[in-house]
Amino acid sequence: MRFEDKVVLITGASRGIGKATALLFAKEGAKVIVNFNKAEKEASNVVKEISRIGSDAIAIKCDVSKEEEVKKMISEGVKKFGKIDILINNAGIVFDIPLFEKTVEQWNRTLGVNLTGVFLCSKHAAPHLRKQKTAAIVNVSSTNGLDTLSTESADYDASKSGVISLTKNLATELAPNIRVNCVAPGWVNTDINKDLPKDYIDEETEHILMKRFGRPEEIAGVVLFLASDDASFITGTTLVVDGGYN
Ligand SMILES: NC(=O)c1ccc[n+]([C@@H]2O[C@H](COP(=O)([O-])OP(=O)(O)OC[C@H]3O[C@@H](n4cnc5c(N)ncnc54)[C@H](OP(=O)(O)O)[C@@H]3O)[C@@H](O)[C@H]2O)c1
Numbered sequence: 001m002r003f004e005d006k007v008v009l010i011t012g013a014s015r016g017i018g019k020a021t022a023l024l025f026a027k028e029g030a031k032v033i034v035n036f037n038k039a040e041k042e043a044s045n046v047v048k049e050i051s052r053i054g055s056d057a058i059a060i061k062c063d064v065s066k067e068e069e070v071k072k073m074i075s076e077g078v079k080k081f082g083k084i085d086i087l088i089n090n091a092g093i094v095f096d097i098p099l100f101e102k103t104v105e106q107w108n109r110t111l112g113v114n115l116t117g118v119f120l121c122s123k124h125a126a127p128h129l130r131k132q133k134t135a136a137i138v139n140v141s142s143t144n145g146l147d148t149l150s151t152e153s154a155d156y157d158a159s160k161s162g163v164i165s166l167t168k169n170l171a172t173e174l175a176p177n178i179r180v181n182c183v184a185p186g187w188v189n190t191d192i193n194k195d196l197p198k199d200y201i202d203e204e205t206e207h208i209l210m211k212r213f214g215r216p217e218e219i220a221g222v223v224l225f226l227a228s229d230d231a232s233f234i235t236g237t238t239l240v241v242d243g244g245y246n
Contacts, residue, residue: 001029002228007081008032009074011064011121012091014039016190017140019046020216021088021223026055028224033077033084034059035091056081064091064117065109067124074124084128086227089118089163090140094156094192107155114159115166122170122180129178136227137170139163139182140219143242146184160184164238171236179235181226186242188214209244 008025012018014036022032023046032050034057036043043059050057058080062073077084092114095106118139129135144153145160164182171180187193187204193213205211222241225231 001027002224002230003086004029006030006085007077007083008086008088008227009035009077009084009121009125010088010090011035011062011117012037013046013088014043014059016192017185017188017216017219017223018088018090020220021090022046022057023049023053024217024220024224025086025227026050026053026057029055030086031055031081032057033073033081035062035064035073037061037063037091063113064089064121065112067120070117070120070124074121074128078128083131084125085132085135087121087125087129087137088140088223088227089121089137090223091117092140092142092156092159092192094153096150096152096195099151099154102155110155111159111162114156115162118163118166122166126174126178129174133177134229134232135178136231137174137178137180138223138226139167139170139180140223141167141182141184141238143184143186143240143245146238146240167238168236175235179226179231181231181234181236182238183219183222183226184238184240184242185214185219186240186245188216188219190216207245208242209246212243214241214243 167182
């Protein structure tokens with residue numbers, strides 16, 4: 001088991017990619033801090049699933065865009081497990097709305113959760129990560145951060161480009177003991193895409209060499225790789241996981 005005795009904090013772990021990542025870390029021996037913002041029942045089910053797997057977890061409510069809540073989450077997590085070895089910045093939201101119909105509140109909310117959240121969680125986890133001989137952060141960006149797909153997600157795309165840029169700065173700031181990397185998924189079957197029209201999904205699927213959307217577990221596997229010793233010489237990088245989009 002690659003993560004025996006490790007403690008991992010995963011933001012947005014109540015559903016989707018974060019949940020799959022939490023379960024995979026638990027299967028590999030890690031204790032998991034399962035962050036959620038709204039989905040309390042789902043988060044507590046993730047904790048139950050982790051205890052069935054034979055590991056330990058705690059669910060903590062926190063809006064990652066709010067500094068006081070982030071500080072509280074991290075101190076509660078450290079109180080429960082004594083340390084944090086790995087931070088996965090996964091929480092994210094999107095408002096698919098025509099660009100100039102977006103309100104400044106929606107714009108700021110997207111940037112607040114998807115980008116400022118990564119900064120805040122990294123900032124307040126860093127003192128705990130620094131206490132470990134080796135530690136890691138993995139950020140979840142998106143291929144939208146590399147190549148914009150649609151003007152309706154301009155704020156999301158900017159936030160995800162920001163995460164790729166911040167990954168490099170965090171890697172620089174926290175080297176050499178803390179590695180910081182990023183995963184840029186393409187289309188993945190999760191709630192975030194549940195309202196997409198079927199013909200748009202079909203059209204996008206045609207662009208994917210694997211001819212399907214990804215499964216959350218297929219992103220989780222790459223997140224675990226980047227957090228593991230198998231990636232001990234990788235930092236500051238972004239790995240695209242999109243089934244070959246063209
Ligand atoms: N699915 C895709 O196609 C895709 C592609 C590229 C990148 N991504 C990225 O992958 C990450 C996970 O997305 P997903 O597809 O798994 O979406 P999802 O199923 O909608 O899950 C989003 C998670 O983020 C949490 N969250 C939202 N706002 C939060 C906040 N303010 N504070 C803390 N947690 C918050 C949600 O928790 P609550 O329900 O409790 O609010 C939920 O656990 C996101 O960063 C997303 O941008 C997804």
